[in-house]
Amino acid sequence: MTFENINIRNIVSTALSRNAIMIDIRAPERFLQGHIPMSINLPLGLIRAGQITLPKSRTLIVYCDTGGSSMQAARILAEMGYEVINCIGGIRSYRGSLTKR
Helix, strand or coil: CCCEEEEHHHHHHHHHHHCCEEEECCCHHHHHHCECCCCEECCHHHHHCCCCCCCCCCCEEEECCCCHHHHHHHHHHHHCCCCEEEEECCHHHCCCCCECC
C-alpha cells in the first residue's frame, strides 16, 4: 500500500478538507507538552502492535517530531488498509499554535 506526503504546514487545511483524523504518534508525555489542535495521540508503539480502533472510512494524517517516525507509522497503517497521509517535517516545522493538555 502507498500513502501521500504533505508538508506539515498544510496539516490543518488538509484535515478539514478531507474530514481526516490527525494523529500525533509521539509518546504521551510529548503529546501533553504541546500538539496540533484537534489531533489525537496514538503512539508509534501501539501502531506497531496493531492496537488501532480507528474507522477505515476516514483518512488518517500522521505526524511526529521530525517526520521519520511518522513515515514508519504511515507505512504500517497503509498496510493495514487505512488511507494515510504522512506529514513531512514533523511538529518542529509546524508554525501554528499548539494545544497543551
